[in-house]
Amino acid sequence: DRRRDSPAAGSPIQPIIKDVGEVYSRLLDHRPVIQGEIRYFVKEFEEKRGLRELRVLENLKNTIFETNERVLPKCEQAMQDNLSETFKRLQAANAMIRRLQERECEARKVK
Incomplete structure (x- = not known):
């Protein structure tokens, strides 16, 4: 036993x-x-880190939901509207160029 051996x-x-x-x-x-x-x-x-990361994930989820439900359909509709209008203008410009080419061809034949 250590107690008996100690001085x-x-x-x-x-x-x-x-x-x-x-x-x-x-003390020491x-x-x-x-x-x-x-x-x-x-x-x-x-x-705290876990709560902060949970809040970040929740905000991301809300942002994605907002984008899918509201922003994306608005963008698709705006794109459809603008592309339709652009397509009509391109068709009109194409028709004008075709008429100009026909006039140039006729003018060359007359000379």
Whole structure:
């Protein structure tokens, strides 16, 4: 047994040595406190990070829903309307160019 082998075992110094050991561990050994603080910090960080990431994902989901339900149909309709109008203008321009080419051909034949 270690108590019997130690030089202060059974002597009046034993309580003093025990008290010194307790004082040392309370004043100078900060490992338990630091480990507790580290565990607390990690827990808080993970919880806050998890909540922040959850909010980011929720915002992304809402943005995607908004885009699919409202923005995309509006864009498709605007594109259809504009493409239809552009197609009509291109057809008109094509008809004008065709008439100009016919006039040029007729003018060359006359000369």
